[in-house]
Amino acid sequence: MELFGFRLSGQAIKIAGIGATLMLSVSAGQAQSASPFAGFDGAWSGTGTVALSDGTTERIRCKADYKVNGTGLGLKQSLHCASDSYKFDLTSDVTSQGDRISGNWSEASRNVFGNLQGTAGGGRIEVFVEANGFAANLTLRTTGNKQTVQISSKGEIRGVNITMVRS
Numbered sequence: 402m403e404l405f406g407f408r409l410s411g412q413a414i415k416i417a418g419i420g421a422t423l424m425l426s427v428s429a430g431q432a433q434s435a436s437p438f439a440g441f442d443g444a445w446s447g448t449g450t451v452a453l454s455d456g457t458t459e460r461i462r463c464k465a466d467y468k469v470n471g472t473g474l475g476l477k478q479s480l481h482c483a484s485d486s487y488k489f490d491l492t493s494d495v496t497s498q499g500d501r502i503s504g505n506w507s508e509a510s511r512n513v514f515g516n517l518q519g520t521a522g523g524g525r526i527e528v529f530v531e532a533n534g535f536a537a538n539l540t541l542r543t544t545g546n547k548q549t550v551q552i553s554s555k556g557e558i559r560g561v562n563i564t565m566v567r568s
Contacts, residue, residue: 436473437497437521440543443467447565449550451487454557459484463550463563474498476521480550482563489558495528497521506530 445465452458463482469475480491488510495504500522507514515532517539526541537554552561 436469437500437502438467438469438473438476438526440524440545441467441476441478441526441541441548442469444568445548445565446568447548447563449482449561449563451482451484451558452560453487454559459487461487461561461563463565464568465548465550465565476502482561493517495521502526502528 443466445463445467447463449461449463450458451461461482461484463480465478465480468477470477475494475496478491478493478495480489482489482491490509491506492509493504493506495502495517500520501518502521503516503518505514506517513532513535515530515535517528517530519526519528521527524543526539528539530537530539535554535556537552537556537558540549540551542549546567548565548567550561550563550565552558554560
């Protein structure tokens with residue numbers, strides 16, 4: 402009987418361990434979906450338009466990659482877009498405190514970098530980005546496997562509208 406009782410205790414411990422593991426993974430999944438960056442993680446690609454300061458509009462092809470950190474409170478983004486005569490390479494690294502986000506960004510082909518601040522949540526990120534001599538508003542919306550990116554500024558790039566899908 403003691404042997405049976407020991408075996409039952411060992412089995413109960415295993416079951417409790419499996420239950421705890423399942424609860425932790427569910428909690429981690431809930432924390433990730435409660436993240437202001439939920440739904441952004443992964444690779445995306447699509448097309449759109451860029452409106453330039455000279456009044457021309459061009460079609461562009463874009464690829465984006467988003468990496469949400471383990472806590473769900475940090476996001477690294479890279480967005481690469483190109484047309485026949487124009488390209489930009491935007492990266493950002495942001496953190497959140499509640500629905501408020503802040504961080505740094507850079508555009509590699511023009512060697513421009515600066516700060517950003519705004520809000521995130523519910524599949525939407527809205528930020529104001531600025532650098533020496535440059536400012537823009539950037540909005541990202543994600544619904545399921547579809548994402549839209551809109552950028553507006555008074556600089557060389559007047560407006561960008563992109564629609565992407567998860568790759």
